[in-house]
Amino acid sequence: AAEEGFDLDEVAGDIEAAGHGPLPVLAVVGRPNVGKSTLVNRIIGRREAVVEDRPGVTRDRVTYEANWNGRRFKIVDTGGWEQDVLGIDASVAAQAEFAIEAADAVVLVVDATVGATDTDEAVVKLLRRAGKPVVLAANKVDGPSGEADAAALWNLGLGEPFPVSSLHGRGTGDLLDAIMEALPEAPAMTFGEAAAGPRRIALIGRPNVGKSSLLNKVAGSDRVVVDELAGTTRDPVDELIELGGITWKFIDTAGIRRRVHLTEGADYYASLRTAAALEKAEVAVILIDASETLAEQDTRIITMAVEAGRAVVIAYNKWDLLDEERRYYLEREIERDLVQVQWAPRVNVSARTGRHMEKLVPAIETALAGWETRVPTGRLNAFLGELVAAHPHPLRGGKQPRILFGTQAGTRPPRFVLFASGFLEAGYRRFIERRLREEFGFEGTPIQVSVRVRE
Numbered sequence: 414a415a416e417e418g419f420d421l422d423e424v425a426g427d428i429e430a431a432g433h434g435p436l437p438v439l440a441v442v443g444r445p446n447v448g449k450s451t452l453v454n455r456i457i458g459r460r461e462a463v464v465e466d467r468p469g470v471t472r473d474r475v476t477y478e479a480n481w482n483g484r485r486f487k488i489v490d491t492g493g494w495e496q497d498v499l500g501i502d503a504s505v506a507a508q509a510e511f512a513i514e515a516a517d518a519v520v521l522v523v524d525a526t527v528g529a530t531d532t533d534e535a536v537v538k539l540l541r542r543a544g545k546p547v548v549l550a551a552n553k554v555d556g557p558s559g560e561a562d563a564a565a566l567w568n569l570g571l572g573e574p575f576p577v578s579s580l581h582g583r584g585t586g587d588l589l590d591a592i593m594e595a596l597p598e599a600p601a602m603t604f605g606e607a608a609a610g611p612r613r614i615a616l617i618g619r620p621n622v623g624k625s626s627l628l629n630k631v632a633g634s635d636r637v638v639v640d641e642l643a644g645t646t647r648d649p650v651d652e653l654i655e656l657g658g659i660t661w662k663f664i665d666t667a668g669i670r671r672r673v674h675l676t677e678g679a680d681y682y683a684s685l686r687t688a689a690a691l692e693k694a695e696v697a698v699i700l701i702d703a704s705e706t707l708a709e710q711d712t713r714i715i716t717m718a719v720e721a722g723r724a725v726v727i728a729y730n731k732w733d734l735l736d737e738e739r740r741y742y743l744e745r746e747i748e749r750d751l752v753q754v755q756w757a758p759r760v761n762v763s764a765r766t767g768r769h770m771e772k773l774v775p776a777i778e779t780a781l782a783g784w785e786t787r788v789p790t791g792r793l794n795a796f797l798g799e800l801v802a803a804h805p806h807p808l809r810g811g812k813q814p815r816i817l818f819g820t821q822a823g824t825r826p827p828r829f830v831l832f833a834s835g836f837l838e839a840g841y842r843r844f845i846e847r848r849l850r851e852e853f854g855f856e857g858t859p860i861q862v863s864v865r866v867r868e
């Protein structure tokens with residue numbers, strides 16, 4: 414029975430959906446202006462381009478959740494990535510690289526009215542080498558007369574071109590069916606120890622903070638050969654490393670070890686790799702050089718991890734270089750600049766001397782535990798009831814919005830849905846989030862609180 418008009422079925426759907434582990438990832442690649450963003454918006458059911466582009470490295474957000482016939486997957490839109498920095502060919506190659514590393518399947522979008530260009534052919538070569546399933550979308554086929562243009566794309570050697578009009582929706586159902594065939598089923602995962610395979614760590618941070626030094630230190634001679642472990646996918650860029658008696662999967666260690674000599678676009682590539690590693694990881698260990706002032710790039714990497722919804726550990730490296738004065742300023746910096754991840758466990762380490770390496774694993778475990786915390790609905794509502802009674806929402810235009818009911822719709826990271834009788838002010842939402850953290854922990858994890866207003 415719907416209590417005070419709640420749509421419990423809807424909530425139940427969320428909860429059911431949240432019971433699964435990582436979703437399969439679909440990347441959409443192609444030249445500029447072929448219609449990638451239009452297609453992505455069509456698939457996720459949104460009309461306008463949802464993303465604001467920031468000039469420079471990558472757009473802030475590239476991943477959306479989508480659903481076709483009840484199957485959920487993630488879709489990565491590479492369309493807004495800055496082309497000016499690199500030129501079209503390099504930009505498209507970078508998209509392909511990202512897709513190859515982070516995606517389970519790829520949609521290559523080609524403008525059927527233009528036909529296959531050299532750039533399209535170069536991308537096909539890259540994709541084919543990687544062996545990922547590719548679905549070819551022949552876009553801008555707005556009517557039957559365009560079908561012949563689409564058929565011409567058989568020449569790309571990717572199999573059947575699917576004629577679609579992303580703009581009008583023509584043919585996108587067939588395309589989605591083909592995509593569903595290419596995507597693996599979302600692996601059903603249980604929580605905690607029973608999760609399939611080793612926990613996945615992305616060791617990230619801007620260049621020279623000491624990522625490869627740390628990796629070499631922790632890996633030592635305990636490196637495990639990937640093939641020997643049952644049930645793990647073979648991915649040569651990842652590495653299994655034993656720490657504190659537990660085997661962890663470090664994502665994209667090749668990218669960490671590889672010394673990049675690119676000058677132009679190096680930041681851009683580094684950002685792509687970071688985004689790709691975050692896609693695959695459960696927890697991000699973000700390395701920061703404690704001996705230097707926090708850089709904008711550090712903050713950006715932190716934001717990427719938080720927005721990707723990953724568990725987060727902050728590791729201050731090069732602790733051996735700190736003197737009294739720097740330590741004083743560092744404390745101030747942490748208070749001022751790391752507010753967005755106040756909740757993240759921090760470890761102060763030195764990859765050079767090995768200082769506090771043993772603290773890394775407990776911090777990672779804490780963060781993962783917070784990330785998987787589930788609060789039973791009864792307990793949550795008892796807490797919300799008391800909270801709202803003690804701290805009602807401020808009056809607004811003579812009315813007082815009330816929180817009626819709440820539920821945790823998901824974990825990894827924790828997601829809450831609050832039903833309220835009116836719009837809740839941002840300040841009040843932050844207050845709720847703070848109190849949720851005080852009450853239930855959530856150390857090391859972002860939490861998401863969304864509000865649905867029942868009029």
Ligand code: GDP
Pocket residue numbers: 443444445446447448449450451452492493552553554555577578579580581
């Ligand atoms: P992106 O750069 O690949 O992300 O391309 P956009 O999605 O921004 O689309 C580029 C242009 O092509 C826009 O003006 C779209 O409106 C247009 N476009 C996209 N899909 C279609 C389509 O199916 N038919 C037609 N006629 N135009 C389209």
Ligand code: GDP
Pocket residue numbers: 618619620621622623624625626627669730731732733734762763764765766
């Ligand atoms: P990456 O680019 O993040 O992989 O950084 P590297 O591991 O290549 O390290 C960059 C530089 O910092 C190298 O010269 C390292 O020797 C040095 N370094 C790394 N960790 C430490 C540390 O804990 N203390 C000190 N003093 N230097 C370090």
